Amino acid sequence: MILASHAALSSSQKALLKRGKITTVSDLILIPAQDVARKCRVSPLEINAIVETICKAHPIYAQTLDELLSPPNLYGVCTSGDSHLDAALGGGFRTGMVWEVVGESAAGKTQLALRMALLVQLSKELGGLAGSACYLITSGKLPTSRIVQISQHHSLISTSGQCSLDDIHTMPIPSIDFLVQALRKLLPDFIELRSGQHTSDSTVKPVRLVIIDALGELFHSSDKTSTRTLVERAQNITEISAHLHSLASKYGIVVIVLNEVVDAFERQPNTEDPTVGLSYAEQSKWYARAHNLPGENRKEASLGLVWANQINARIMMSRTGRRTHTHSDNAATHKRQKTDVGRTKTRNEETESLELVRRLSIIFSTVSNPQSLDYVVDSAGIIVLEEEGHSKETVTAVTFPYTALPLAIPIAPLDVGCVESESAVNGRPSGLSLAPNDEDDWEAFWENDSITEAMYLAASSDSVK
């Protein structure tokens, strides 16, 4: 909010703020009053008075839970297209949350996302949100023929007649900068536009689903990645998250972010000393990996703690190399269309009755308990297999020998970015202005920094789709 046009301030107050270049409420509230006073060349008391006026002009507006949850409201849930998966998710994909679907290439993440882009279009009675989808894609094109195939073979979608490609809007995001710009302006503007159009024409579907396919792809590190880049990227993550959460709650949107896995290395655990902190090695095992099947824990979600802190739920999908006969009471599963030529294994072409069984594990979620399910991918998308006799054992974590890497950093690259930005700020000599937009000082600081190739031995990301 701009102070110059704020109704609660007098013109002399506006003038002195303008003098000190204090333009927004943020400037006023977040910069220490002494500094504001100095910039405006008035006493702190005058600034305190202005702060008081502004805060009084924005009093606490609290709604009771009753008021908040009575209709109409933006809270909703979209079916995943599979009743078992819906149950595991806590009813389906809820709005106002950022969901992460992480896994190896060809595990089925995109399959899930593509079907969601259709399902969101269904009416609420049928389990959708009567909305359209924005599909942000980092590389390649939207696999439209696969979307058509799903829409024809998934009974709920095909019988409804409510879903089409027209309501899936694609946006390319080939780099982090593109994504950040899209989230700052393009996407919010588009969502606002559709929302406005819907108000005057109810056949226009407002955006109720945003998919990012795939975030991890944008953040690959190489031996040329500098510390400065890592710091910036850690900041990019939190900015991206802030936009996603804001859009999710403001418009009642389901946000699904696809992410990659990296190889997990057994890190040397710390001796636990709670006075210094929790062990990164020990904790990251539990929030970044799944432990429901042997071998599942060999992969961990990429992007570190800094990203894990941003998401409300983490769903991991893995190929497991197991096969099963399809059950007779499932609809005959047709071979699914390949989304990338040459990538899909064709082993199962001769053995139509044996399906590659994959595993979906909810690692954490604010709205349901951790659990684990088997699924297959067919022409209609993801099909969760019912339990049927094979017992669900939770396998204790399979440990494998610690691979000692020279100078291996025991934490994810983006978390290095967080560490470095903290120590950079803290390491500055006192007395200097610590404002991060003090360009010259920052430039000088980073000039002296370098990062060695060996840093990234531990951080090889899974090779891409």
Place this chain on the structure above:
Amino acid sequence: MDTRSQLLSSLPISPSTLAALTKAGYETIDDLPQSNSANQLTDVLKIPLEASTTLYSSSQRPGDIEGSSGLPSTQSAAALMGSKSKQKQRTFATRCSQIDALLGGGLPEGGILELSGPPGSSKERILLNVLRSFVETNRSVLFDMCDPRIIDEYIKDIPSARRLISYVKAGDLEKLMVLMYNLSSHIDNTFELLAISCITFPFQNAQLSNSAKNNLLEKIKQTLARLSNAQNVTIVITSQLVTKLLNVDGTTGNFDSVGAKGVMVPQLGHAYLPSGKTFRVSVALDGPNPNTAFVRLLAPFKPGNFKILPVAR
């Protein structure tokens, strides 16, 4: 880590000065703003300059050395709260017997509880348990930033619960600070529990200098102190963690420290929490199931006496 705090009432200042300080929510030396000079305190609180100066000179801050000498007899958090309040000290259950034990029986009314932990830990669940304890006894709650639906699912079996719970969303730093200011300046807040989940979210995306950030944390501390001391509001806050690298010798490392280990600590540190009223509990994961966890009391800190206990459901 928290240090024990000396009560302002034990310092050589006049009753009117003490009254002004108490009204502003300052109870112990650590509650006083650290970076402000005596002049500023005078300006803001309208107490005589000599009184301010006395305050600052007689408050012997231990600095970085914990448990240092120079402080007169210290008091435990529970004792401080007990001696202050004339009302009967209620406690509220977290429904995790181990945490209740760490807190000495439950969270005391007017106390402040910080729950920190990694993604997937049950810190939010514990906050909801406390919320439930309030609502069950017909007390009202103000919560900031939790998902209302999750709260609703938790309390919907309690009659009239929905009307006892009010919601604000201060999702960015500007809104959070305006909220803090307004909470601080209201003398008659109607809620008895303030629940914030989570306080670190608005800070993580803010591009702030260190001094600006510390200034904001100080303001939050003043608000929390005022709510807790002057209005007996109980406060529960969840906090996320940030990564730090530690050298073998325990000093802070950076990326090229050989043999450095990664640790995770609460993102905002303890600067935003009034000492003497605050319990800081760390909730760690020890398996894929969040219902088993390790909980530790980070503050009040007793050297050599931290508790590591598994949490039952």
